[in-house]
Amino acid sequence: xxxxxxxxxxxxxxxxxxxxxxxxxxxxxxxxxxxxxxxxxxxxxxxxxxxxxxxxxxxxxxxxxxxxxxxxxxxxxxxxxxxxxxxxxxxxxxxxxxxxxxxxxxxxxxxxxxxxxxxxxxxxxxxxxxxxxxxxxxxxxxxxxxxxxxxxxxxxxxxxxxxxxxxxxxxxxxxxxxxxxxxxxxxxxxxxxxxxxxxxxxxxxxxxxxxxxxxxxxxxxxxxxx
Amino acid sequence: xxxxxxxxxxxxxxxxxxxxxxxxxxxxxxxxxxxxxxxxxxxxxxxxxxxxxxxxxxxxxxxxxxxxxxxxxxxxxxxxxxxxxxxxxxxxxxxxxxxxxxxxxxxxxxxxxxxxxxxxxxxxxxxxxxxxxxxxxxxxxxxxxxxxxxxxxxxxxxxxxxxxxxxxxxxxxxxxxxxxxxxxxxxxxxxxxxxxxxxxxxxxxxxxxxxxxxxxxxxxxxxxxx
Numbered sequence: 001x002x003x004x005x006x007x008x009x010x011x012x013x014x015x016x017x018x019x020x021x022x023x024x025x026x027x028x029x030x031x032x033x034x035x036x037x038x039x040x041x042x043x044x045x046x047x048x049x050x051x052x053x054x055x056x057x058x059x060x061x062x063x064x065x066x067x068x069x070x071x072x073x074x075x076x077x078x079x080x081x082x083x084x085x086x087x088x089x090x091x092x093x094x095x096x097x098x099x100x101x102x103x104x105x106x107x108x109x110x111x112x113x114x115x116x117x118x119x120x121x122x123x124x125x126x127x128x129x130x131x132x133x134x135x136x137x138x139x140x141x142x143x144x145x146x147x148x149x150x151x152x153x154x155x156x157x158x159x160x161x162x163x164x165x166x167x168x169x170x171x172x173x174x175x176x177x178x179x180x181x182x183x184x185x186x187x188x189x190x191x192x193x194x195x196x197x198x199x200x201x202x203x204x205x206x207x208x209x210x211x212x213x214x215x216x217x218x219x220x221x222x223x224x225x226x
Numbered sequence: 227x228x229x230x231x232x233x234x235x236x237x238x239x240x241x242x243x244x245x246x247x248x249x250x251x252x253x254x255x256x257x258x259x260x261x262x263x264x265x266x267x268x269x270x271x272x273x274x275x276x277x278x279x280x281x282x283x284x285x286x287x288x289x290x291x292x293x294x295x296x297x298x299x300x301x302x303x304x305x306x307x308x309x310x311x312x313x314x315x316x317x318x319x320x321x322x323x324x325x326x327x328x329x330x331x332x333x334x335x336x337x338x339x340x341x342x343x344x345x346x347x348x349x350x351x352x353x354x355x356x357x358x359x360x361x362x363x364x365x366x367x368x369x370x371x372x373x374x375x376x377x378x379x380x381x382x383x384x385x386x387x388x389x390x391x392x393x394x395x396x397x398x399x400x401x402x403x404x405x406x407x408x409x410x411x412x413x414x415x416x417x418x419x420x421x422x423x424x425x426x427x428x429x430x431x432x433x434x435x436x437x438x439x440x441x442x443x444x445x446x447x448x449x450x451x452x
Contacts, residue, residue, distance in 0.1 A: 065287060066339050069346035098386050104345035105338060108384045112331060112338040113292050119330035120295035141386035150383055154376035158334045160324050160367035 002123040006114050007031040007058070009046030011211060012129030012169060014191045015181040019168060020127045021054050022184065029056045030121060032114050036106060037064030037075045039082075040197020049190045059117065063109060073100040074195060082195045084204040096138045101195060101206065107142035108151060115155040115163050124164065126155075131169035131177060133210060145170055174214035182218065189223035200224070228349040232340050233257040233284070235272030237437060238355030238395060240417045241407040245394060246353045247280050248410065255282045256347060258340050262332060263290030263301045265308075266423020275416045285343065289335060299326040300421060308421045310430040322364045327421060327432065333368035334377060341381040341389050350390065352381075357395035357403060359436060371396055400440035408444065415449035426450070 003024045005017045020029050031054075033047040044060070051058035064076075073080040083100060107130065114126045134143035141147060152165040169177050181188065193211045194201035201208050201224055215222040229250045231243045246255050257280075259273040270286070277284035290302075299306040309316050309326060316325045333356065340352045360369035367373060378391040395403050407414065419437045420427035427434050427450055441448040 061291060066342055067346070069343055071346070096386075102386075103342075105342040105381065105384050105389075108338040108380060109335075109342055112334040116292055116329075116331040116335055117295055120293070120297070138386060142384035144383060147380055147384040150376050150380035154334060154373055154380050155331065157370060157376055158331050158368035158373040160322075160328075160364060163331075 001125060002028045002030070002121070003125045003127060004030045004032055004114055004118040004121070004123040005056075006110055006126065006128040007033050007047045007050065008129075009033070009043040009048075009050060009191060010129070010193045010207075011174065011181070011188060011191050011214070012131055012177055014050050014129075014188070015177050015184065015186050016127040016129040016168060017050065017054060017056070018181060018184040018186045021056065026055050029054070030123060031056050031058040032061065032117060033058055034061045034063055034110055034113065036062075036103060036109075037067045037077070039074065039076055039195075042192045042194070042197045046190060046192035050187070053187055053190060061113060061117075063113070066109060067103055067106070070104050072103045074103055082205055084202075086206055086209045098141055099139045099206070102140055102142075105142055107140075107147070111151050111155065111165060115159055115165075118163050119159050124162065126163060126165045128165070128167055129169055129177075130167050131172050131174060133174050174210050175217035178214045178218050182220070191224075227351060228254045228256070228347070229351045229353060230256045230258055230340055230344040230347070230349040231282075232336055232352065232354040233259050233273045233276065234355075235259070235269040235274075235276060235417060236355070236419045236433075237400070237407070237414060237417050237440070238357055238403055239273075240276050240355075240414070241403050241410065241412050242353045242355040242394060243276060243280060243282070244407060244410040244412045247282065250351075252281050255280070256349060257282050257284040258287065258343060259284055260287045260289055260336055260339065262288075262329060262335075263293045263303070265300065265302055265421075268418045268420070268423045272416060272418035276413070279413055279416060287339060287343075289339065292335060293329055293332070296330050298329045300329055308431055310428075312432055312435045316365070316432060324367055325365045325432070328366055328368075331368055333366075333373070337377050337381065337391060341385055341391075344389050345385050350388065352389060352391045354391070354393055355395055355403070356393050357398050357400060359400050400436050401443035404440045404444050408446070417450075
C-alpha cells in the first residue's frame, strides 16, 4: 500500500514520516511539502533534507496564492510581528478565537491537496502530524479532533471511499511525539519548528517554547539547541 | 453579511450567484472562479462574463498544479477523449466508480480554497452549486450529499465556527435549478456547460445532455442552442 505524508519539515510531521516509512517502506512513501507564503523558507529546506534522509519521493507545492488575502502574522504580506509568548499566554483575552499565527483553513487546504494528489498517484493513505497541543483553547481550530474527524470523512466519501487519512497524534502531546520519534531514531537535528527564519531557533515564539518543553519532558536536550 | 460564491461559469453556479446577489446585494458578493487545468477556458470566460453582468467582485485562482498528476479526461495532460454519452450510460459497468471526467477531490479543493479566501476577506457564507444529478450513481463522489455534509462541518469547525457553506441545490435536479433561475432572470446565454471547448456546445457530452434535458423539462429552449 502506498502512502502520502504531509511533511512540513517540523517535528510532528517528520515523526509521522518516520512512522510511514517504517510501516510501508521508503519506496511506497511520498512526502508532500507545501509552501503557503510564510515569511521564510527554513521549514521547506528542512522538509527537503528530511525527505533526502529517508530517501522518499517528494513533491513541492506552492499554495501562496490562496492565502494572499490573509493577514496572518505568519505570512509574508503581514507586518505584524510573530508573538513571542506561549500559545497559552496568547490565548488569554482572545475568547477562544484563533491566535495571530492561524492561517485561514490551512490544514483543510493541505489535506484536500494531499487527498487529490494521493488519489492521482494511487496512494491509499495520508499521514499528517496534527496533535492535541495545537488544538488547545481553539488556538488552531483546523487542528481540533472534531475538525480532523469531519475532514477525514469528507475525504473518504469525496474520493469514492478510496483515501484514508491517518492522524496518529491527534490525541497525543508533542512530548508523546518526541518520545515515539526518539524510539524511531528520527533525525530531529534536520527539522525546523521556529516561526522565525533565523540561523538558530529564536527560542521564544510559541512553537519554539512547545518544542523545548517536549524535549525537556523526555529528559533530553533538543539537538538544535546550541 | 458578505458572501463568496464558487462560480464556474456553468448553469448551476450561475444560478447560485443570482441567489446570493438577490439575498446579500451585489456589493457584498465575491465570485471565486477556479481553473484546474481543464482542456479549454470557455468556462472561465463565461464566469468572467457572468461576474461582469452581476457587477460583483471576482477572484481568479489557478489550481492546475495540484491536479497535474491526474489522468482525468477533463484535463489538458490527458489524451483520453471526453465521453459522448449520458452519465447514466457511462456509469454502466463501472460498478459505482467515478466517471472518467471525475477530477480527484476537486470539490474538496474548491470548497477549501473558498473557505480560506472567505475567512480572509470577512465573508461568512459560501454558496456553491452541487446538485443531486451529479451525485447519482457515485459518478462524482465529491458531489454527494454525504460529502457535502462532512465538508460543511469540516469548514465550519476548521474556521473556528466562522464560515457556513450553503449548497442550495444539493437535493435538487438540474431542471429544478433552471426553473428557479428562470424566475430569477439568470442570463443563461452567458453560461457555458459543455466539456468541449468548441464555438458551440457539442450537444453530446454528459453535461450537454443534462443541460438540454433540464431546459426541455421546463418547456423552453436553451438560449445557447442554435
